[in-house]
Amino acid sequence: MRAIVFISAVQNPEEHLSLNACAQAFANDAALGIANDFDLIALEAAVQLKEAGAIDEIISFSLSDDRRIVQKALAIGADRAILIDVANSDIEAHDVVAACLLAFPDPSDCLFMLGKLGVNYESHLVGQALAKAYACPCLCSVTKIERADAFWRFECEEEGGKTVFEATLPLVMTNELRLAELRHTSLPMLLKAKRKTIENFDFVPSDKSQSLDDVAHLALIQSTDSPCLYLDAPSFVAHMLDKQR
């Protein structure tokens, strides 16, 4: 059994971003500077599954020109990594699917794990497209995974509650933050990661039949701080009640 965990780069909300001259993309490196939190939590869940003996190998899979996110995945616990060197801005969901089919032609023992906000404009497309390509089930917003022999049981968050599903592999899942709690990477883990294998594949992004090919224009939303009326507790409550009337 193999867990294939997709690690993608996302914008760091804490970093100051600037736009390029034609305002169609971000200019600085910080634009896609950190590994997606959701993906790292999927990786942590995979590590816990391996520790419990449910899976044998964890493979980190990335389409990115940023090796740092792969090194982080190896430090957290991936056994090896596949890195397809493509500029982040060129990646679309169908590219990820095509690259995955190339890297994993036989998915029969694979659990594909993706963070909720994967690549492709946060549109949640990668998991669904991957499930279509492999003709396998896809479960979204998973918060719990258990294995009982050949069967896997998943709890998924839904509007108004939780659903419980049972399935066999191959299967694609996207996860919520509540799937696992990310452990801190220690110095020994970082050193161990340096000895792990990073495989590279030659891959050329295909035609953009599914992409948003219309020219994008980005604009900074000017937000001005509003003057806040500070009130003591009784006045605050009175003001609220007054507004309610």
Place this chain on the structure above:
Amino acid sequence: MNDALLLCFSSGIDQTPAHYFESLRVIAALTGARILLFMPKSKSEFQTSGLSGVKVEGLDGFYSAALDDFAREPQRLAYVIAAEMSVLGPVRAILAPHTAYWLRLLSFLSSAFDLPFYSNLIGSELPQFARRICAGKYLELRRPPNGVFCATIDASAVNTQVASVLWQGKASVLSLPADAELPIFAKLLDFMSNASSGPQLSTAELIFAGGRGLASRQNFEKLKQCAEKYGAGLAGTRHAVDLGWCPAEAQVGQTGQSVAPKRYVAFGISGAIQHWAGIVNAQEIFAINTDPAAPIFRRAQVGHIGDALAIIDRLLEAKG
């Protein structure tokens, strides 16, 4: 007008802001396509209430789906809709409100038909295709597509009044074609409900939201009681959800949902940029926090520097 259809989804008239239907009308005008509205109802609901009294101005047809069997299985539901679409006629676009449920379904449909997917379009910016990115700091603008597309529309923008919709036509019922070959799906074993009785966050005019500053589940429960007394929607930050103080669907922010109430009251919420992304459309923000430097005060119109629990107690006291 041409023969093409806008295939539009809605969870129910009383759960959908009027703004969403307004957005559908704008896209219909832009594309020259007719609106066909899908509204999943349970079999029993469909049989007892039918669809009398439901109308959307500019609406050309109405589909109701007896979806008891599929509603909790978006992959299967998308397959059923995809199978049915072949008999509906040419589809110009597939549209739905930007909520977790519809986002999931449309991403399956987008994958099924290899269609480009525009998520979280801002309804008030239409006919421009705009959406907020980077935790709401930037606006991304795209030209409307020439081809068929899928899109979810930020239904929280600007107007939260519930749609007044009337329709006197006949509805059709969606069912899986008998000869359909089903792919392999996961087997649904159970559904555990945690639905709250309060108003929907997407249409609530008043929202009480709690964060880390409430300090405990008991205090969050108190906020819940307070919200019930005031008829307010109850929301939480990611921290509150992660600690199990409130259900995941009540999470507001970048990784939760966006809301646009008339008044948003933030109890013990610092106002980090990730949370701000979800309340950017709130008309008025009241904030209570012990930290005078909390970012929430930079955006709030009315603030109190102090204990959120004391304010909850006072509000409960005021309601007796």
